Amino acid sequence: MVGLMMGWGAGQKVWRKGPWTPEEDKLLTEYVSLNGEGRWSSVARTAGLNRSGKSCRLRWVNYLRPGLKKGHITPQEEGIIIELHALWGNKWSTIARYLPGRTDNEIKNYWRTHFKKKGKPSQKQLEKRTKTQLLLQKQFQQQENTTMINNSSPNEELLSNESTTESTAQATQETGSMYPPVVDDHWLPVMYQDLASWCETITEDTPWDGLWNHDDCNDNGNPYDQPNGYSCGGNNWYNEEYIF
DNA sequence: AATCACTCCAACCGCTGCGTT
DNA sequence: GAACGCAGCGGTTGGAGTGAT
Numbered sequence: 001m002v003g004l005m006m007g008w009g010a011g012q013k014v015w016r017k018g019p020w021t022p023e024e025d026k027l028l029t030e031y032v033s034l035n036g037e038g039r040w041s042s043v044a045r046t047a048g049l050n051r052s053g054k055s056c057r058l059r060w061v062n063y064l065r066p067g068l069k070k071g072h073i074t075p076q077e078e079g080i081i082i083e084l085h086a087l088w089g090n091k092w093s094t095i096a097r098y099l100p101g102r103t104d105n106e107i108k109n110y111w112r113t114h115f116k117k118k119g120k121p122s123q124k125q126l127e128k129r130t131k132t133q134l135l136l137q138k139q140f141q142q143q144e145n146t147t148m149i150n151n152s153s154p155n156e157e158l159l160s161n162e163s164t165t166e167s168t169a170q171a172t173q174e175t176g177s178m179y180p181p182v183v184d185d186h187w188l189p190v191m192y193q194d195l196a197s198w199c200e201t202i203t204e205d206t207p208w209d210g211l212w213n214h215d216d217c218n219d220n221g222n223p224y225d226q227p228n229g230y231s232c233g234g235n236n237w238y239n240e241e242y243i244f
Numbered sequence: 245a246a247t248c249a250c251t252c253c254a255a256c257c258g259c260t261g262c263g264t265t
Numbered sequence: 266g267a268a269c270g271c272a273g274c275g276g277t278t279g280g281a282g283t284g285a286t
Contacts, residue, residue, distance in 0.1 A: 019254075019280095041271065057272075058255070093274060105254080108275070113251055 016050040020059055024049055028056055029064050062103045069101030073110050081107055082115075 020028075031047035037060065040053030049056060062068075073081070077099055084095040092104035092111075099107065 017256075038272085053271080054257090054273095055255080061273095062254075090275065104274075109251095109253060112276095113253095 015044070015052040015055065017055070020051075020063075024051065025059070025064060028060060032060055032064070058105075062105045067101055068103065073102070073106075077102065078110075078114075081111065085111065085115075 027047050027049050028043070028051075031043055031049075035046075040057040043049055043053055043056040044051055047056075051059075080098055081095060084098060088094055090108075092108045096102055096104040096107055
């Protein structure tokens with residue numbers, strides 16, 4: 001599969017396309033370990049790769065980069081994705097910063113597969129969705145009552161943010177139901193209950209390492225050495241402040 | 245066993261933003 | 266300020282794998 005690729009200083013050169021071979025991966029890895037990330041357009045010239053800089057960058061970022069997590073998205077990660085998507089919409093790279101080891105591409109793929117359902121849902125799906133919507137509405141009403149008593153509404157604060165309102169509306173449109181999206185409903189009501197307060201604590205500029213440290217859990221998700229204020233879930237340390 | 249539907253994943257494409265000249 | 270090139274981002278596509286019918 002070879003085609004004409006323009007851009008990134010490519011000129012009329014015909015770049016190789018399609019799946020990467022182990023040899024190409026090795027060349028790219030060696031190049032980056034020697035020269036560091038960046039200057040992708042020069043990779044083709046200096047690394048002996050017949051690939052566009054764009055392709056090289058993508059391969060490195062999404063597959064070869066050290067520290068990438070392989071395997072399924074954990075429920076915790078899923079929760080984070082939903083929360084952050086409600087905040088920022090399809091800003092996958094921004095969301096990815098809060099999921100160490102996960103790439104924007106991975107998150108984007110996951111979202112599309114699980115939450116952006118196409119076409120009409122089946123009768124079963126509709127029934128399940130209705131049930132969960134009722135549950136969520138109930139929880140929402142309960143929270144409204146509580147916040148009215150406290151005379152301050154985190155939800156109002158949250159919704160007063162223009163981008164949040166927009167992205168939530170967008171997400172609602174995409175999923176075809178109220179937000180957060182209804183998939184497996186066992187944990188969503190709990191999360192939704194805490195959405196406002198949790199979202200208040202983070203911003204787009206909040207560094208992910210403020211949320212958790214991902215290097216201190218073993219393969220079973222058990223702690224090597226639990227830091228103060230952190231709990232272990234899946235393969236991550238979670239700052240207890242942010243656990244739903 | 246065959247077919248279909250769905251999920252997962254890698255990769256490409258086009259667009260945008262930013263820095264440099 | 267305009268033009269250009271590079272880097273990054275988000276949308277989309279297509280193939281492989283898998284489970285259900």
